[in-house]
Amino acid sequence: LTLVGTATILMWMNWKLALLILLFNPLVIFATVQLGKRVKHLKKLENDSTARFTQALTETLEAIQEVRAGNRQGFFLGRLGQRAREVRDFAVASQWKSDASGRASGLLFQFGIDIFRAVAMLTVLFSDLSIGQMLAVFSYLWFMISPVEQLLNLQYAYYAAGGALTRINELLARADEPQYPGGVDPFRNRDTVGIEVRDLSFGYGEDKVLEHLDLSIAPGEKVAIVGASGGGKSTLVQLLLGLYTPQSGVIRFGGSTQQEIGLTTLREHVAVVLQHPSLFNDSVRANLTMGRERSDEACWQALEIAQLDATIRALPQGLDSIVGRSGVRLSGGQRQRLAIARMILAQPRVVILDEATSALDAATEYNLHQAMAKFLSGRTTLIIAHRLSAVKQADRVLVFDGGRIAEDGDHQQLIADGGLYARLYGHLQQV
Incomplete structure (x- = not known):
């Protein structure tokens, strides 16, 4: 002016x-x-x-x-x-x-x-x-x-x-996570649901990791996914949770697509345990509940199933003990079992275990599988693993090769077929 x-x-x-x-x-x-x-x-x-x-x-x-x-x-x-x-x-x-x-x-x-x-x-x-x-x-x-x-x-x-x-x-300027309308809840009044994947393709840039993948898992079925590293197993987990968006194809839970269900509802009922779980610099209780309202009794029951209750009870402050940044005060196997206990507390309808027991010794892993058998019974379960002891827990095995399912069957059948699965695990079949 x-x-x-x-x-x-x-x-x-x-x-x-x-x-x-x-x-x-x-x-x-x-x-x-x-x-x-x-x-x-x-x-x-x-x-x-x-x-x-x-x-x-x-x-x-x-x-x-x-x-x-x-x-x-x-x-x-x-x-x-x-x-x-x-x-x-x-x-x-x-x-x-x-x-x-x-x-x-x-x-x-x-x-x-x-x-x-x-x-x-x-x-x-x-x-x-x-x-x-x-x-x-x-x-x-x-x-x-x-x-x-x-x-x-x-x-x-x-x-x-x-x-x-x-x-x-x-x-x-980065694209936000897609917000689907949702509204359909296939998990309501059901113990679990099946998973159906049709013509699914996904790649990082020009390289295709999954290409025209078709997959069906019945409600309550326990399926193991194996294959060489880089075959697309962990990428499939990200797609099932909606963390990645498929380039083509559709994923259904209980007959409803991810878009119809909505990511919030989907992730509330589908839980994943990763090989390297993320832990917060907080108490054991906080890392277990993740903000959910859970009683101490429920926490201890989850820790007992995860074969970690004795370790936590030995800590000076029990559930209130601080685990340190990224769980640095716990061993690798203890961090994995704490993540498994966290998953158990969430009471999901569908469970995904992505190399979730890779850091455990054979005896602890065996006891963990025995303790989890009752919890996983009746829940649709995906087990992504390289160790035969984890694969043997499944009702059916899918062998990934080059982003596709190369073989499908149970352990004994795939060993007898003499294909890729037999080359990966044939020398361990007596273990």
Whole structure:
């Protein structure tokens, strides 16, 4: 408003001088815009260096045991120091160059004013402009200096923020998880449901992991999925839970598609136990219940089935014992059994075990399978495993090869067929 009002008065007093002033401002603005773009680039470099440092720090802390065991702490701490120095250098460069650019803009503006003063004085000599009018023009010009400088400084703040917004916009531009309408609940009033997969295809980029997969699992059936690594077994789990979106095909639970059920209802009744479960730096109880209302008695029953009750009772605070970040205070097998107890507490209709007992010794695994047999009875169960002891728990075995089901049958039948399954497990069939 100050600029508009001052420009109007100047045009009324002497339109030639007013045009000279108003035409000079765009030149200053153009020059400062070019400097401002440089500031945006510097801010982006600073933000990128901070991201690299944070990532390196997180990775080093998460793998600190492996780093120390391999006697590589010198290398990784040196890498952290290098990343920290990058943050410092880019931050310093961004700060002083931004400040220098702002002062350069101000200097350019002041230089332009001095040129205008010289021109105005010449105008007094060669026109009918009086000295009083010239001084009045100078006075109004001072009114313009403050808002113009504020606008110049504002654009540097804008460009600095633009460098940060670029990273935020990259996150905001990512596609959200699909929100299906839902409304159908095939799990209601049922102990379990069957699973049907038709013409399912999925790939990471150009590489197809699953291609035109067809699969049927009857309600209450226990099915093992085996095959070489990279065959698509774990990818199928992600698709069943709706964590990945199929490129083609359909998945049905109890005759209803994922879109008809809705992901919230689906995940409430389908539970998965992963090979490397995620645990929170919280109590055993919190990691078991995951925010659900469960009694201590139910927690202990779940831990008993998971063969972990004796271990937790031995802890000083029992269920209130803190497991540490990512469960660092527990062994790998104990973390897996805690995740199994968590699944049991959720009381799912469908259970997926993805290498869920890979870290257990043979005796503990045997006792766990015996204890879980009653819980899994009547529940549709998928067992993804490489160990024969886990595979033998299934009623039927599916052998994945190249994203397709190469063989289908029970253990003895597949061994007799002499195919891929026999090559994978034939030498272990007496185990």
